[in-house]
Amino acid sequence: MAYAFERKQRIGVLGGGPGGYEAALAGAQLGAEVTLVERVGIGGSAVLTDVVPSKTLIATAEATTAIGESGDLGVQYFTRNDSGRSVRPELAVNLSAVNKRLTGLARQQSEDMKANLKRAGVRIVTGEGRLEGPNKIVVSTARGKAGRDFDEVEVDTVVVSVGASPRMLPSAMPDGKRIFTWTQLYALDEVPEQLIVVGSGVTGAEFASAYSALGADVTLISSRDQVLPGEDADAAAVIEEVFTRGGMTVLSKSRAEKVEVRGDGVVATLSDGREVSGSHCLMAVGSIPNTDGIGLEEAGVQLTASGHIRVNRVARTSVPSIYAAGDCTTFLPLASVASMQGRSAVFHAMGDAVTPTELRNVASNVFTQPEIATVGWSQKQIEEGIAQGEIYKLPLASNPRAKMQGVRDGFVKLFARTGSGTVIGGVIVAPRASELILPIAMAVEHRLTVDQLARAFSVYPSLSGSITEAARAMHIVED
Incomplete structure (x- = not known):
């Protein structure tokens, strides 16, 4: 049961991704005065450029595979040519239509989440937020041609849920045309003819699997002995066998030193001097937390060397009034974990019953085929x-x-x-x-x-x- 306050407890949430969204809803449910600050859109990168669009793309890839393998189940597709002879139609993927659908779904999901917050009574402020001490959020907002104005929000509790961004390498800088991060792929109008994927972790493996199913000739560059080095070894072996059986080229124990655009394609140069050519390249080499320059260290919040926020099992930081959730923390970078952290943070801050998060019990999934x-x-x-x-x-x-x-x-x-x-x-x-x-x-x-x-x-x-x-x-x- 929540503690009784002489006035409503004021909660400020930085970031509207899964962690921030759930924190805001939980705070409103418990009667707090909640202000949520988000610079791009409710749902954050998880909804707009990561989880929702990527898994929608993967759903299309799965449908493509199901059609392609239906002959094994006795289902055959034929049409007739001008001479009346039966011919098998060619399977085609309209990537422009696929991307239009997935970005539309992402926007709709974001709008639905925004509507839920408004119904709950959460105040939403669009802009760049930063901390000024443990109990104040300053928001820089763009308002017409008058330049930038500032909102100051006094709070009792802060929940930081600012997420993470794709890691970029100076030797392989994405340009959004030939070299991409996973947030930029949805601008493609056609399936890449030859896609190089650098990085065989979860993100790299998922996109390699999806684009291979969609018809791209995929080369996956892995610096480790096998793909998905963080997963169960037997499971990773099955996925790698499926990849190679499907025609994907997997380069194990290979490190890409640089990727550059040459003419109308790209070339990845490996550490041993080999060159891999393709039409496009996806860089999937991890992510970095969006914690720089938002006043965390000045407020006394402890960060790791990588910039992640140190939190305990109820999402509390080193500062009692500041909590953190999601990919910007030292916990597992999963949307489900971020959501649980967001709720736990608010329940703990408001004295409600809370069960500390046990990472050992978290189920995770790799959306390959x-x-x-x-x-x-x-x-x-x-x-x-x-x-x-x-x-x-x-x-x-x-x-x-x-x-x-x-x-x-x-x-x-x-x-x-x-x-x-x-x-x-x-x-x-x-x-x-x-x-x-x-x-x-x-x-x-x-x-x-x-x-x-x-x-x-x-x-x-x-x-x-x-x-x-x-x-x-x-x-x-x-x-």
Whole structure:
């Protein structure tokens, strides 16, 4: 239950992304006077240039793949030419229409979120915000031809949720025409003929997967032994095998020293002197937090060397009245985590009940084809002795629904505590793994045993049946 204040508590939110949005809504719900400052649009980069548009593009790529592989299920497409003979039509992707749709969806989502905030009574200020001490926000706003004016907002609590931006390298500066960051790709009118992707982390792998499905000839440059170095090794191996089988060129243990425009294309020069030519290049080499120059250090907020804001499990910074959420913090850079941090920050600030965020219980997903979903402890941590657990892996090839749908790649992997059988983690590689991971995430959150998970009824046939089957295989025999 929230504390009673003689006046309404004043909450200022810097940034309208998932963390800031949820913080503002939570504050309004608890009766606070909330002001949200956003420079671009409600939803921030997650909605306008990152998560929403990229996953919409990926949805189109999945549809393209489904059409292309439908012949395996007995579905064939034919039309007739002028002579009346049956011919197979060519599959074409209208990227201009795709990008128009995805940017439209992003704008609509932003407007819907803005409407929700207004209905809740949140004051929205458009402009550049910065802190002046722990209890004041100064907003620089553009107002017509009169130049810039300034709003000052006195607050009791600040929630900083300013997000992050694509990291740029001086030797491969994006120009938005041939060399792109992932926020600039949506200006393309046609699928790149030859796309070079520099960086094989989550962002690089997702876009490489999507554009390959859309018809681009993709070369993925990875500085590590395999793609997705931060993911489960078995899962990464499946994705790399799918990539190469689909015609993608994967250059492992290769580092791009520079990327430059040459004529009507681009050339990436590797550290060993090799050159890779293409029509376009996507730079996916990480991101940097948008924390520079907004008064954080002057207000006493501790930052890491990389500029991320240090926060605890209730999103509080080193300054009691300042909280932070999202990609600008030291927590996982996921929209779901940002949202949880935003709510936790306000609940804690206003004395409401709050459960500290446990990163071990956060489910995450890589939107490649197939997807990779993970939660809890990893196999690597178990093998290194950091966690004590048993491992069971069940290939999807044995699943009847997978056979019906023509799914060839993927698996379900469960991790259970040695002795007790408590579920401590899992990995799913499958179509819609992002949906399938939920029962494992719930098992981890609520400390269910494999036997308890196995007792749940899964539909037959279903891909989720592999989860309960894996759990049954890990049955704990009581003495």
